[in-house]
Amino acid sequence: xxxxxxxxxxxxLASARPCAALEGxxxxxxxxxxxxxxxxxxxxxxxxLKASQAQQVxxxxxxxxxxxxxxxxxxxxxxxxxxxxxxVPGFHYYWFTVxxxxxxxxxxxxxxxxGRETSGLEIPEEGSEFYTRRPNIPSGxxxxxxxxxxxxxxxxxxxxxxxxxxxxKTRTRYPVLYLLHGAGENERGWVEQGRAGTILDNLxxxxxxxxxxxxxxxxxxxxxxxxxxxxRSAATAAFETVMLEELIPLIDxxxxxxxxxxxxxxxxxxxxxxxxxxxxxxxxxxxxxIGGMSGPPRAGFDVNTAYDGVFRDPAxxxxxxxxxxxxxxxxxxxxxxxxxxxxxxxNRAGIKSVFYSSPGTDHEWQTWRRSLHDFAPRLFRD
Amino acid sequence: xxxxxxxxxxxxLASARPCAALEGxxxxxxxxxxxxxxxxxxxxxxxxLKASQAQQVxxxxxxxxxxxxxxxxxxxxxxxxxxxxxxVPGFHYYWFTVxxxxxxxxxxxxxxxxGRETSGLEIPEEGSEFYTRRPNIPSGxxxxxxxxxxxxxxxxxxxxxxxxxxxxKTRTRYPVLYLLHGAGENERGWVEQGRAGTILDNLxxxxxxxxxxxxxxxxxxxxxxxxxxxxRSAATAAFETVMLEELIPLIDxxxxxxxxxxxxxxxxxxxxxxxxxxxxxxxxxxxxxIGGMSGPPRAGFDVNTAYDGVFRDPAxxxxxxxxxxxxxxxxxxxxxxxxxxxxxxxNRAGIKSVFYSSPGTDHEWQTWRRSLHDFAPRLFRD
Numbered sequence: 001x002x003x004x005x006x007x008x009x010x011x012x013l014a015s016a017r018p019c020a021a022l023e024g025x026x027x028x029x030x031x032x033x034x035x036x037x038x039x040x041x042x043x044x045x046x047x048x049l050k051a052s053q054a055q056q057v058x059x060x061x062x063x064x065x066x067x068x069x070x071x072x073x074x075x076x077x078x079x080x081x082x083x084x085x086x087x088v089p090g091f092h093y094y095w096f097t098v099x100x101x102x103x104x105x106x107x108x109x110x111x112x113x114x115g116r117e118t119s120g121l122e123i124p125e126e127g128s129e130f131y132t133r134r135p136n137i138p139s140g141x142x143x144x145x146x147x148x149x150x151x152x153x154x155x156x157x158x159x160x161x162x163x164x165x166x167x168x169k170t171r172t173r174y175p176v177l178y179l180l181h182g183a184g185e186n187e188r189g190w191v192e193q194g195r196a197g198t199i200l201d202n203l204x205x206x207x208x209x210x211x212x213x214x215x216x217x218x219x220x221x222x223x224x225x226x227x228x229x230x231x232r233s234a235a236t237a238a239f240e241t242v243m244l245e246e247l248i249p250l251i252d253x254x255x256x257x258x259x260x261x262x263x264x265x266x267x268x269x270x271x272x273x274x275x276x277x278x279x280x281x282x283x284x285x286x287x288x289x290i291g292g293m294s295g296p297p298r299a300g301f302d303v304n305t306a307y308d309g310v311f312r313d314p315a316x317x318x319x320x321x322x323x324x325x326x327x328x329x330x331x332x333x334x335x336x337x338x339x340x341x342x343x344x345x346x347n348r349a350g351i352k353s354v355f356y357s358s359p360g361t362d363h364e365w366q367t368w369r370r371s372l373h374d375f376a377p378r379l380f381r382d
Numbered sequence: 383x384x385x386x387x388x389x390x391x392x393x394x395l396a397s398a399r400p401c402a403a404l405e406g407x408x409x410x411x412x413x414x415x416x417x418x419x420x421x422x423x424x425x426x427x428x429x430x431l432k433a434s435q436a437q438q439v440x441x442x443x444x445x446x447x448x449x450x451x452x453x454x455x456x457x458x459x460x461x462x463x464x465x466x467x468x469x470v471p472g473f474h475y476y477w478f479t480v481x482x483x484x485x486x487x488x489x490x491x492x493x494x495x496x497g498r499e500t501s502g503l504e505i506p507e508e509g510s511e512f513y514t515r516r517p518n519i520p521s522g523x524x525x526x527x528x529x530x531x532x533x534x535x536x537x538x539x540x541x542x543x544x545x546x547x548x549x550x551k552t553r554t555r556y557p558v559l560y561l562l563h564g565a566g567e568n569e570r571g572w573v574e575q576g577r578a579g580t581i582l583d584n585l586x587x588x589x590x591x592x593x594x595x596x597x598x599x600x601x602x603x604x605x606x607x608x609x610x611x612x613x614r615s616a617a618t619a620a621f622e623t624v625m626l627e628e629l630i631p632l633i634d635x636x637x638x639x640x641x642x643x644x645x646x647x648x649x650x651x652x653x654x655x656x657x658x659x660x661x662x663x664x665x666x667x668x669x670x671x672i673g674g675m676s677g678p679p680r681a682g683f684d685v686n687t688a689y690d691g692v693f694r695d696p697a698x699x700x701x702x703x704x705x706x707x708x709x710x711x712x713x714x715x716x717x718x719x720x721x722x723x724x725x726x727x728x729n730r731a732g733i734k735s736v737f738y739s740s741p742g743t744d745h746e747w748q749t750w751r752r753s754l755h756d757f758a759p760r761l762f763r764d
Contacts (some may be wrong), residue, residue: 031498032602053437053481099435103485110492110499116413117492117499133537135530141542143525144573148517155515160523167636170552191526220414254549 027108029091029122034107037121043086045121047094049105052078054098059084061094063331063362065121069097088331089125090366091193093118111193115184120193130202131195131369137205138164142197147250151241153224157187158247160255161197161214163204173256175263175380176213178243179372180272182294187218193365199372209376212265215251217243219272240279244286262322265379267291269368270335281307284320289379291325293371294363297338303349314350323378327356329367354378409490411473411504416489419503425468427503429476431487434460436480441466443476445713445744447503451479470713471507472748473575475500493575497566502575512584513577513751519587520546524579529632533623535606539569540629542637543579543596545586555638557645557762558595560625561754562654564676569600575747581754591758597633599625601654622661626668644704647761649673651750652717663689666702671761673707675753676745679720685731696732705760709738711749736760 024038024046036048047059049072057080058069065087072080080096093113095102104110110117133139140163149156163174179196181189190196196214203209221238252259266287268276273292280287303311311317326343328336336357343355356374361367406420406428418430429441431454439462440451447469454462462478475495477484486492492499515521522545531538545556561578563571572578578596585591603620634641648669650658655674662669685693693699708725710718718739725737738756743749 051481051483054483055435098480098483098485099433101433101436101480101485102488103480103483104492104499106484106498108499109494110486112491115415116488117486117490133528133530139528141523141525141527143523144579145523146515146521148515197526 027121028124029108029120031107031109036107037105039123043089043123044083045087045123046081046083047072047096047105048107049080049096049098050078051080051096051098054078054080056097056099058097059094060097060102061121062092062364064088064090064364064366065092065094072096087123088361088364088366089123089128090361090364090369092121092123092364094121095119112186112188113184113193125366130373131199132202133198134202134205137201139201140164140166140197140204142191145250145254147246149221149242149246151223151238151246152221156218156242156247158251159187159191159216160251161191161200161216162255163200163211163213165211166213166256170256173258174211174213175265176215176251176255176257177265177267177289177376177379178215178217178247180219180266180268180275181216182219182268182270182272186220187216190214190216194368194372196372199369200376203373203376210380212376212380213251213255213257215247217247219268219275236275236278239275243279244283248286261286261288263288263380265289265291265323267293267325267372267375269293269371270296270363277307281310284310288320288322289325290321290323291327291371291375292339293327293368293375294329294332294335295326295339295342297334298342299338301342301345303345303351311346311349311351318350318352321352322382324351324353325356325375325378326353327358327367327371327374329358329361329363331360331362332364332367335363409503410506411490411502413489413491418489419487421505425471425505426465427469427505428463428465429454429478429487430489431462431478431480432460433462433478433480436460436462438479438481440479441476442479442484443503444474444746446470446472446746446748447474447476454478469505470743470746470748471505471510472743472746472751474503474505474746476503477501494568494570495566495575507748512755513581514584515580516584516587519583521583522546522548522579522586524573527632527636529628531603531624531628533605533620533628534603538600538624538629540633541569541573541598542633543573543582543598544637545582545593545595547593548595548638552638555640556593556595557647558597558633558637558639559647559649559671559758559761560597560599560630562601562648562650562657563598564601564650564652564654568602569598572596572598576750576754578754581751582758585755585758592762594758594762595633595637595639597629599629601650601657618657618660621657625661626665630668643668643670645670645762647671647673647705649675649707649754649757651675651753652678652745659689663692666692670702670704671707672703672705673709673753673757674721675709675750675757676711676714676717677708677721677724679716680724681720683724683727685727685733693728693731693733700732700734703734704764706733706735707738707757707760708735709740709749709753709756711740711743711745713742713744714746714749717745 024040057072072082105119108119111120266280273295328339358367358370406422439454454464487501490501493502648662655677662672710721740749740752
């Protein structure tokens, strides 16, 4: 049949160009056919941007990639280039600052972070297969489910992972983990950047985690009646109302869950850690498994007064809560030291809690991927 | 509890600012809290970008939004502004060209189009409710399913819509529509820009379409053994191999499909229309329902030789093919006239075919949303 221009365009987009002379390999987060960003075996990353009229171009991004803005160098064709020092493996947001304007890299996919669509870079970690998709194991489905919230008056989107076997074992019911994102990200973070579905697929295939349903929703909410929201406690209350009165009932109605506290876990990262502890520790009738990843640093944690005094009776708490678990990366020092301090003061008070430390990672997704990989196997064990 | 900086940041991102003096309303495609782009009731759109060091900023995008680049005007604070003439309702890609550099709008979400992440604008159409989510009807799930293709050696992602009732009627099997995107877009196009799930939810709730499974995959493929793909027929063959030997068997194995030609449809838009006709008309043992939306213009269509002569015996064709259907928008003149010409020459030759014409829309998603809304109710009727 006659070839068309559009099909040729598509093939051009979809096909790789020859690249014999280039060092390294295109990053896996590149759009199809893009040669840059490129990774070398020692984890340096080379970026390029064509911006022939620009006076100054900087590379900026997550701390595991660039600690401070890196100046890029212009060649005679107007292409700017920079190579980073060896980077931390995992996922990093990044962007170019072109004469003061923050712009994305057309060569990379975008992910929602920093309150906006932001370029992202995936750097494989040698020996870390736990978040890599495997072809020969059963895998679950990640589903998008929209619902109109009466609390907020707005449509919300939950992502729901149903585990392998969910389709065929139509009488089996599953425990549920509710997992929250951090500030500036959204309800796709755990699915895309966090690879939560792949992590659970792998753990379940290895027999290390129980098959479970995973629910990821947005952590943002404000009451429909408020036009302007500058009140933290109102926003917290709105989120908690959505979670307890809308999301959990929706999931329990629509999916084959085990709808009791012993089969319901909640965890979150950063802002989502704060939300999880605030909500779950005050609603132990609803949750028996609780996790906080890279929680916001807090001073003056008092085991007797925190969370309305839930820790005052350690024996009662330990009987009721099956797991209280924390994590942080060693490179996010304030988060790490604050979390360790809370964990230690809880243990001194007789409250059982677990702490997972992610070596060498900052306030970034590699910390949270590893955290989920540590947390999920502990869930629903009794 | 103690308020943290991160939670405050999140609330700032999530909350609307007061806007008493601004004309119009923020577009529904804006990120949370962004006041621009703004829509007025006569469908003009005002865009803003802060770029204080820029010398020239242009607004560019889809033809239904801006026919040609529109110069933006700088104010004393370095904010550039422009208001378009009244735009065509629906979804439009757009971007800013800042001193020659194409950049996205931080105030809008990004969608994959033009081979890259691109800002998008949704303009509601008065009276068009068919692609609007409704709270009080049952809705299906859109699922992401990854698979490692032996043909291409790469992971591919299919989006699978399962209709309302799929969860509860665990013995019911469903017909399947395979739907392809166009050049420069990807396997999320029909889900995000096209709103295919919502369109089917609404049609099914109204009793206008049969409950069906919808599958959207990538239209790009090249054989694993090819390093560089500049050969159209090889790419076509790779895509067809993936579709026939991998995707369809995967879907039939994993979901409760009716796995025969009478319950299998294929359609696509633009490049995907070409792919659909090339594949389905040569594999009538696999498909009985065939649709082409905004097919690439083609000269010299010969009903006797096209698609290996499949139209040579009209009586046999009409007995075998339950639906051959085409569509185009009146504003995409070359696509429209070419499609009409093919449709008319088929009908002159005694081949039954249907043509849907979308009034006033160009080579854009509003054409394809309306096309799906016309096509889906015709499927699986006998």
